Amino acid sequence: MKKITLILFVLTTSFCFSQQTVTGLVSDSDGSPLPGVNIIIKGTNEGTTTDFDGKYSIEATSENTLVYSYVGFNSKEVLVQGQTTINVTLSSGAQLEEIILVGSRALPRSNTTSSLPVDVLPAKELASTGQITFDKALQYKIPSFNTVQTPVNDATSLLDPYEIRNMGPSRTLVLINGKRKNLSSLLYTQTSPGRGETGSDISAIPTDAIKRVEILRDGASAQYGSDAIAGVMNIILKDNPSEGSVTLRTGITSEGDGETIGISLNNGATIGENKGFFNYTVDFSKVNLANRPGDVDAEGEFADFGGTRVGERLQDIQGFLARRPDAGNINGAPETAAAKFLVNGGYDINENTEIYMNGAYVYKKVNSFANYRTPYWRDIQDFQYLGNFFPGSNPLTTGVTFTDNNGNTFNGNGYDGYVPTFEGDLNDYNATIGFKTQKNGWKYDLSYTTGGNSQDYTVNDSHNRNSVFAPSFDDVNGNGVPDVGEEFVPVELYRENSPVSFDPGGTKFRHSVGNIDVAKLISDQVSIGFGAEFRTEVFEIIEGDLASYDGGGADSFAGNRPENSGKFNRYNYGGYFDISADITPDFLVNGTIRVEDYSDFGEAFVWKLSSRYKFLQDKLTLRASASTGFRAPTLHQIYTQRAQFSFVPGQGIQVGGLINNVSPQARLLDIPRLDAEESTNITVGIGAKINQNINFTVDYYNIQVDDRIVLSTEIGASATGGTPLDQVLQDNDLSDVSFFVNAIDTRTSGIDIVANYKNIEIGTGKLGLSLSGNYTIENERDGDVKNPALVSQAGQSVVNDTQEALFFTSRPEFKAILGANYDIGKFSFSLNNTLFGPTKFRNQGLQDLEGLVGGNAADSDGGSDLGVEFMTKVVTDLGINFNATDNITIAANINNIFNVLPEWEFKALTPTGEAVLNNAAAEKTAFNLITFNGRYSQMSYDGYHFSQLGTLFNLSLNYKF
Known part of the structure; x- marks a missing residue:
């Protein structure tokens, strides 16, 4: 009996002191997982950290x-006591608000x-x-973010240009769950903000699939590669497997x-058994035309299209x-139908390894004019x-017969024009699959991402x-082949034989x-991260049908010609190393270096150094960063070539040519090939967290971009004639040409302010106030324009006043958002006031106006005599939420x-401009x-400010499962 007792004692002791695997989840008091939490076995140096999802495993x-x-x-x-799963919630009066995944390639940190x-x-x-779409929601939440429906649609109707810090859509990198999202295949070529650039289609992302959005307002090329000069937008998808809802939305403008x-x-x-999850979103929507x-x-009209014939007299007009x-013009917001599908999921293979995935597909149909x-x-x-x-009801052509030069007669049929x-x-699709694992404190993340965008x-x-x-x-003999004596007779392919429907092709990317990606917490003070990326890109220009481009093509939008179509590709390798060190509990230093190698233009080396210092018991934080960056020219910019229909002031619609930098025409004109943009970013800021409810940040930024890629203005014939430029215009029946070129250096600086005061008790409810703003100190060209020789010889410039305004002053000089949210009982009220500062344009047609006031045009210096300024306006939005039950929420937004609308006025820039205004x-x-x-009187042909649609009424009903 004693032997048995001794054996049992030994086994029990061995069991008590034998190791076991303990797993769990560490979260904050709101249930959000905390990555990077230190977990140490008390009294030892053995431990681990939680992964990106707040999970851990320890022996x-x-x-x-x-x-x-x-x-x-x-x-x-927490005492183990035989537990194999221990979930822990950390909280304190100094609790941090959120853990951010963007900004460091080592381990995540709090904001x-x-x-x-x-x-x-x-x-x-x-x-x-x-707001209906994700990009428009950001417009009224982030002061440094700007987007709007452009006045002139065409292909731009499929995707509105957006940007951060006035840097253009090409310079903001978009991530989904930390992985690069594909670019759109659309290249903006109209004379409007965003001209010559492309970006990711963030409007395609269903808002109901988003858990949160992290916007890094700082250059991040060293961490993430090309396109991150202005910042990074990281869209985090919903990952809750147990909550779901269905939402019905409807709305209308005040114009009906x-x-x-x-x-x-x-x-x-x-x-x-709770080893994995998936979360999915399905979204269908339809938006009718707003004109x-x-x-x-x-x-x-008479000045542009008048003449001497009956149908062209002023009285007929x-x-x-x-x-x-x-x-008959139709311009505003086009009719759009969309179907969006998205899924996000993950699965724990074991305590240390998980696989994850997400995928999205979006279809949009847009009808514009x-x-x-x-x-x-x-x-x-x-x-x-x-x-x-196009029969109509024009009294001048109803019942009238017309005769051409060949004696053929045509019935007028009430012809009254037409609108193409x-x-x-x-x-648009994107998908990522990958897995994360950890061993000995090393965290590994391997993934593959694919994505694409096509527009037909x-x-x-x-x-x-x-x-x-x-x-x-x-064919007298009727044998289908030409015989001796049979006469050849040319047949006109188009005009009366023309189709009325055309397939002009499209683009794909x-x-x-x-x-x-590999990361490790080396010690309590130091974490490192390093990784590599391989990326291939394919851009395709899809050929249109013959009638869409032949001879000049379809009236309004010519198709892609065979010689301008095809597939174009490249690849690049990139690698980075990141180290983050808490020199003291208050003093942090973070450094990153990156090397990229592109198959089409070579290498790029960039770096970033940032630091933060906390004092006054963590209530105040000083932070600063300095970095270099780069942006590779997109394949769109390198290879796009096509005829471009555009409005020329005083001349109506003209056909110009966009020629690419690798074409025979570019060689003839000695246009240089594109190289990467290079940037230097400096940010200095201060943050304060007075208490749990009051915080603010103020940040100054300065962005220098060298060799910025621009789509040139339309370069017309030279004054003397006989140059290679004149020959290209003549051979291709073009009024002008434009092309991409590394033309300018720019400098952009400004200040961002964000302040919050929440949980203010008023009656039985709580009020939250927020104020955020962006002020542009400078946004301008630095130095002279780098004109190719042919442009200088023609006495012109690839960047004129119109271009400069689109680059530098077409976004609000300042923007501020003052918001208030009040929760009381089952109701929640929000009131947001968005202040849009002035935007300034140098529209085409406002140069050399001496002739309008009896001056001598020969005395003009070629600059703008008048400018256009959109005045400062405040747009107020009201939202009311009513939680009818635990499951049903009704939301009304006005x-x-x-009904504030954009307003603009002329500004005289020269004595001639003063004379014109008088x-x-x-x-x-x-x-x-x-x-x-007058067709575009509200926004002007090149203009932009905020929505021109006026008041919008929206109602939604949400039911939670």
């Missing part, structure tokens, strides 16, 4: 005590302990804006158009405009067949008005990205409640020049 005995510690939280001790300025927007704040309806479903489920044309001026004051072709612009006497193509449609089908275009209600002949013969007739002519005779 311990039953009698061990685990100590959980994290900066800003109270430490916690207030980060050395970099990061905005964090939870899903609730995005939804509270009442732009009706919206949508439904979205977000739900999730666990995999196995905001201006009244068209008859005298301006006035008669048409009496029937159609807006000249070109400028209306009036009956005096496309005259039936020049194109007699138009009466058959521009229809786009967009497909259709032009309807148009025609090919060009005379193109094909050889034919009089896709990439594949492989990432290896955006732009006071002459009513001259000022009216200037107005016509920049608004296409």
Whole structure:
């Protein structure tokens, strides 16, 4: 019996002191996981840290005590006592608000302990804006973020340009769960903000799939590679498997158009015995056309399109405009239908390894319109067949028969002009699969990401008005082949034989990205990270059908010619090393270096150094960073070549040519190939967390970009003629050419302010106040324009006043958002006031205005005599949420409640400009020049400020499962 007792004692003792695997999750009091938490076996140096999802695994005995510690939280001790799963919640009065994953390639940090300025927007704040798409929600939440519907649509209607810190859409890198999202295949070529650039289609991401958004407002090329000069947007997807909801949305503008309806479903489920999860979102929406044309001026139309024939007399123009004051133009927000699908998931293979994945597919159908072709612009006497193509109710052509030079007669059929449609089908997808594992404190993350975007275009209600002949013969013998004596007779392919529907082709872009990321907490003070990336990119220009480009192509939008179409690709390797060291508990230093090697332009080496110092018991934080960066020219910029229809003030719609830098035309004109942009970023800021409810940050930034890539202005014929430029224009029947070039160096600086005061008790409710703002100190060209020789010889510049305004002053000089949220009982109220500072333009057509006031145009210096300034405005949004039950929430939003619309005015820049503004007739002519005779009176043809749609009413019903 004693022997048995002794054996049992030994076995029990051995069991008590034998090690076992303890796993668990460490989170804050709100349930959010905490990555990077230190877990130490008390009394030893053995330990581990939580991974990016707050999970950990450690070997311990039953009698061990685990100590959980994290900066800003109270430490916690837990006795194992045979437990194999220990979940811990850390909390304290100094609890940090959020853990951010963007900004460091070592281990994640909290926002207030980060050395970099990061905005964090939870899903609730995005939804509270009442905006239909993700990009528009950011517009009214992030002061340094700007986007808006452009006045002139075409392909731009598929994706609105956006940017951070006035740096253009190409210089903000978009990540999804930390992985690079694909670019759009769209290249902005209209004379509007964002001209010559491309970006990711963030509007395609369903808002209901987003958990939060992290926006790093600092250059981050060293950490993430190309496109991160202005900053990084990291979109974190929902990962909750147990919560789900369905939301029904509807809305309308105060003008009774732009009706919206949508439904979205977000739900999730666990995999196995809580070993994994998936969360999915399905979103369908439809937005109807919202039209905001201006009244068209008859005298301006007569100056552009007048003549001596009956259909072109001023009174006939006035008669048409009496029937159609807006000249039939349709401009505003196009009709859009969208279907969006997204899934996010993960699975724990064992205690130390998990696999993860996410994928999204989006389809958008957009219907927009070109400028209306009036009956005096496309005259039936020049194109007699138009009466058959586009019958109407014009009294001048109803019952009238026209005869051409060959004696053929045509019925007018009430021809009253026509409006070509521009229809786009967009497909966008992205997917990531990867796995994370840890061993001996090393954390490994291996992933593969793919993504793509395609845009296919259709032009309807148009025609090919060009005379193109094909050889034919009089087949007397009826054998289908030319015999001796049978006469060849040319047959006109288009005009009366033209189709009215065209396939002009489209564009595609896709990439594949492989990432290896490794991180380790070397000690309580030092963490390191390093990794590598391999990326391939393919850009494709899809050929249009013959009729869409032949001879000049479809009226309004010419198709892609075979010689301008094809697939183009490149690849690059990148590697980085990152180290983060807490020199003291208050003093942090973070450094990163990166090397990239591109197959098409070579290598880039960049670095970043940032630091943070906390004092006054962590209430104040000083932070600063300095870095270099780069942006590779996109394949779109290198290879795009096509005919471009655009409005030329005083001349109507003209056809220009966009030639790429690797074409025969570029060689003839000696246009240099594109190289990468290089940047230097400096950020200095201070953050204060007075208490749990009051905090603010102020950051100064300075961004220097060298060799900035721009799409040149339209370069026309030289004054003397006979140059290679003149020959290219003549051979291709073009009015002008444009091309991409590393033309300018720029400097951008400004200040960002973010302040919050929450949990203010008023009555039985709580009020939260927020104030954020961005002020641009300087945004300008640094040095002279780097003009190619042919442009200088022609006495022109690739960057004129219009271009400079689009680059530097077309975004608000300052922007501020004052918000208030009040929660009381089942109600939640939000009131946001967004202040849009002035934007300034140098529209085309405002140069050399001496002739309008009797001056000598030969005395002009070629600069703008007048500028256009959109005045400072405040847009107020009201939101009301009612939690009817635990499961049902009704939300009503009135955006732009006071129906504030953009307003602009002329600003005289020269004595000639002053004279124009003092002459009513001259000022009216200037107005016509920049608004296409009033068609775009609210925004001007090149203009931008904020939404031109006025008040928007939105209502949603959310049901939680």
